[in-house]
Amino acid sequence: MTVPARVRTRGNGRRPQAGPATSLPETQWESALSALDTSDPIALLCHLHPDGDALGSMLGLGIALRRSGKNVVGSWGGGVQLPPTYRMLPGREVLVPPEEFPVAPDLLITLDTSSPERLGELARALDGARTVLVIDHHVVGDGFGTHHLIDPAAAATAVLIDELLRRLGVTLDAEIATCLYTGLTTDTGSFKYASTTPAVHELAGRLLACGIRHDVLSRQIWDTNPFSYLRLLGRALDRAAIETDAAGGLGLVWTWTNRDELDRHGLTMPEIEGFIDVIRTADAAEVAVVCKGDADRTVKVSMRSKGRIDVSAVCAQLGGGGHRFAAGFTSTVCVEDTMNALRALLAVAPHLPE
Ligand code: MN
Numbered sequence: 001m002t003v004p005a006r007v008r009t010r011g012n013g014r015r016p017q018a019g020p021a022t023s024l025p026e027t028q029w030e031s032a033l034s035a036l037d038t039s040d041p042i043a044l045l046c047h048l049h050p051d052g053d054a055l056g057s058m059l060g061l062g063i064a065l066r067r068s069g070k071n072v073v074g075s076w077g078g079g080v081q082l083p084p085t086y087r088m089l090p091g092r093e094v095l096v097p098p099e100e101f102p103v104a105p106d107l108l109i110t111l112d113t114s115s116p117e118r119l120g121e122l123a124r125a126l127d128g129a130r131t132v133l134v135i136d137h138h139v140v141g142d143g144f145g146t147h148h149l150i151d152p153a154a155a156a157t158a159v160l161i162d163e164l165l166r167r168l169g170v171t172l173d174a175e176i177a178t179c180l181y182t183g184l185t186t187d188t189g190s191f192k193y194a195s196t197t198p199a200v201h202e203l204a205g206r207l208l209a210c211g212i213r214h215d216v217l218s219r220q221i222w223d224t225n226p227f228s229y230l231r232l233l234g235r236a237l238d239r240a241a242i243e244t245d246a247a248g249g250l251g252l253v254w255t256w257t258n259r260d261e262l263d264r265h266g267l268t269m270p271e272i273e274g275f276i277d278v279i280r281t282a283d284a285a286e287v288a289v290v291c292k293g294d295a296d297r298t299v300k301v302s303m304r305s306k307g308r309i310d311v312s313a314v315c316a317q318l319g320g321g322g323h324r325f326a327a328g329f330t331s332t333v334c335v336e337d338t339m340n341a342l343r344a345l346l347a348v349a350p351h352l353p354e
């Protein structure tokens with residue numbers, strides 16, 4: 001038998017690897033499945049200011065569990081109003097306002113949430129719940145929960161939900177697939193990030209085969225903004241600064257906005273999450289930063305790198321976290337001092353191989 005010649009690429013350790021989309025130990029799946037099997041009702045929680053992966057994972061799982069006869073509710077701290085971008089998601093019937101969220105659920109499942117703080121006011125359910133199953137793909141510091149499906153190698157929490165549903169014997173349909181596709185496309189940056197493996201495309205293919213309107217979803221998620229968003233983005237871009245000597249010569253691009261400007265444009269903090277994705281396209285900068293001053297005088301900092309700097313390590317030193325190339329933190333000092341602290345950390349941050 002002839003062994004086919006391998007296609008060789010220059011390895012950087014971040015090249016998408018072939019293999020399953022998630023590969024957690026069997027014992028973790030077994031204990032998660034038995035918790036699901038023996039629990040009813042089930043309460044689902046995702047993080048504050050939920051993104052497409054948090055909402056898609058929660059609603060997709062919610063639809064599937066309801067269909068299998070479970071009593072399911074879902075929520076997140078701070079509200080039950082879906083962000084405009086995700087209003088088209090099915091499964092909203094499982095959502096309850098935070099004040100109606102069970103205090104002591106039989107089984108609590110947290111989704112896409114790396115720490116109890118990310119649950120806001122609803123972190124209280126962690127104390128009352130009999131069992132807490134944590135489903136996530138963040139690098140988690142201090143663990144919480146009694147059962148865990150945590151795979152930092154998974155491109156999205158939605159990947160773990162897909163595998164969980166497969167093991168539960170749930171057949172994907174257009175509603176569930178719409179939710180999971182939303183999570184997958186959000187967390188892979190529309191299948192552009194390094195986390196986009198062959199298995200991610202294989203999952204996307206299975207979801208498309210359910211007959212979802214991925215074109216409508218994608219336009220809503222990636223290509224639709226209020227006009228006032230463009231106006232404020234214009235202001236933020238106009239004052240963006242580039243510092244080519246920063247980050248040990250790899251370069252830094254950054255800008256800022258604040259609550260006052262957001263209010264004047266009728267925008268909320270989560271709605272301008274996408275600013276960083278425009279700022280980070282500057283070619284002379286490895287690292288991109290957007291500082292968003294909040295009403296409580298804190299500064300919410302979003303940070304991205306193109307692959308040479310582990311920004312989650314930088315943000316962790318300032319009390320935040322995230323993924324290696326997409327992370328953030330909340331600063332309690334002004335923008336100027338925040339940026340000085342960041343410059344100092346970036347100057348000594350190790351450079352990852354190209
Ligand atoms: Mn996620």
